Amino acid sequence: MKLNTLRQALTVCVIAAAAFTSMAASAVPLFTFTEAGGFVKNPANTAIHYGVNTAGNTTGSNGTLGVNPTSTDTYHDISWGVGNGAGSSSSGMNLQTFGGALGTSWTTMSRLSHFNNVINDAISWTNQTILDRFMITDSNGGASVVLDNTNPVEIAFTETPNTTPCPVPNPNGSICDDSYAVKIEALKSVTFTANDNTTWIVDFMLGNFVNAMFVGPNLVYTAEGVTSSVDVLVSVRQVPEPATLFLMGLGLLGFGIAGRRKSV
Numbered sequence: 001m002k003l004n005t006l007r008q009a010l011t012v013c014v015i016a017a018a019a020f021t022s023m024a025a026s027a028v029p030l031f032t033f034t035e036a037g038g039f040v041k042n043p044a045n046t047a048i049h050y051g052v053n054t055a056g057n058t059t060g061s062n063g064t065l066g067v068n069p070t071s072t073d074t075y076h077d078i079s080w081g082v083g084n085g086a087g088s089s090s091s092g093m094n095l096q097t098f099g100g101a102l103g104t105s106w107t108t109m110s111r112l113s114h115f116n117n118v119i120n121d122a123i124s125w126t127n128q129t130i131l132d133r134f135m136i137t138d139s140n141g142g143a144s145v146v147l148d149n150t151n152p153v154e155i156a157f158t159e160t161p162n163t164t165p166c167p168v169p170n171p172n173g174s175i176c177d178d179s180y181a182v183k184i185e186a187l188k189s190v191t192f193t194a195n196d197n198t199t200w201i202v203d204f205m206l207g208n209f210v211n212a213m214f215v216g217p218n219l220v221y222t223a224e225g226v227t228s229s230v231d232v233l234v235s236v237r238q239v240p241e242p243a244t245l246f247l248m249g250l251g252l253l254g255f256g257i258a259g260r261r262k263s264v
Helices: 002-025 242-263
Strands: 031-040 077-080 091-097 099-101 107-115 125-138 144-158 178-182 190-193 199-210 212-215 219-222 227-238
Touching (some): 212 227
Antiparallel strands (some): 031 099, 091 107, 125 144, 190 199
């Protein structure tokens, strides 16, 4: 009797595992992503030069991203201040965007670089919007856009005096670290539906800090006199379907029965 029960339990496990494997082996969504974005001009930030890099070269607008407000241009480059010494540059930021394959591993969708040159004026600014348009295409069953998400991210920048003692925490140890605040809540996860009607979640986070450190809840500190960068990373994960959860539970039940019978 015990042997028959054990066999039945093992059979349940095998059937559940086979069904789960069959579901996993079915056509899998083939996701790719594109990202476009830039700084939105804020007339109140009179110290910022939009579409001008730190060398004083005009890089111009990179368009409206094809989203509302359609009259709003965005810029990859902004700069401010006048550098110290002959031939020195102003400080500034550049937003670089990426695209490519998208899966469960984290990949870079955008990179914010800060060219933190020593400048004469302690210029700070607030209420600066970075507007981004993030799109996911599913190529399984014919390419189609399954997510088109436009998101404004607010940042505010603080230029510190370049003399000691530096304001704490000064985590990079330069003289002195500058900082900018990012509204992290703008990086909230988004749910979408693939071509096969499965439900997925796309997640975002900050990472790949170079000459920069994140100090919660929302501050990024960048070292003075060098170029720093921070990436926005993206990945996707599938929401388990009810049938999948049932099969997983059935399999665990079978293993549990088998374990109890073996111990008797």
